Amino acid sequence: MSEKKSLKSKLKSFVLKIILVLAVLGTILLWVSTWTYSEGTRAGQLIKFSEKGIIFKTFEGELNMGGLRTDSSHDALEGNLWTFSVLDKKVVNDLEEAEGKRVKLSYRERYKAMPWQGDTNYFIVKVEVID
Numbered sequence: 001m002s003e004k005k006s007l008k009s010k011l012k013s014f015v016l017k018i019i020l021v022l023a024v025l026g027t028i029l030l031w032v033s034t035w036t037y038s039e040g041t042r043a044g045q046l047i048k049f050s051e052k053g054i055i056f057k058t059f060e061g062e063l064n065m066g067g068l069r070t071d072s073s074h075d076a077l078e079g080n081l082w083t084f085s086v087l088d089k090k091v092v093n094d095l096e097e098a099e100g101k102r103v104k105l106s107y108r109e110r111y112k113a114m115p116w117q118g119d120t121n122y123f124i125v126k127v128e129v130i131d
Contacts, residue, residue: 033114037121042082043104043130049095056116059086061095061124063105085118094127102130 044065051059065080084107086092095103106126113121 036108037111038109041106046103058118084122085120086124104128
């Protein structure tokens with residue numbers, strides 16, 4: 001009888017340890033995916049904005065910041081494009097109205113974005129149309 005109690009208490013202890021480890025890992029994952037690494041603004045012409053994804057639908061866009069830069073891997077010139085993601089529905093509406101216009105985008109860079117948040121680590125928080 002004491003062997004059954006001992007086995008039950010060992011199993012209970014093991015399950016509690018597994019739950020504790022999962023809770024700690026979940027907390028770390030949540031912290032990493034919401035922590036703001038940097039924030040700032042970028043300005044240019046909004047050239048692309050769309051909803052995409054197979055499993056996780058996310059809002060993604062491209063901003064042409066003007067000028068050219070060299071692509072060292074191909075020894076060629078390319079446009080100075082910046083890609084970003086959007087989480088907030090109000091910002092989505094603001095970007096849809098501003099497509100094709102010059103805009104100033106305020107962003108927050110996350111340390112690491114989760115797949116359901118977006119394809120980039122840059123998340124737009126405010127849109128201003130530049131006259």
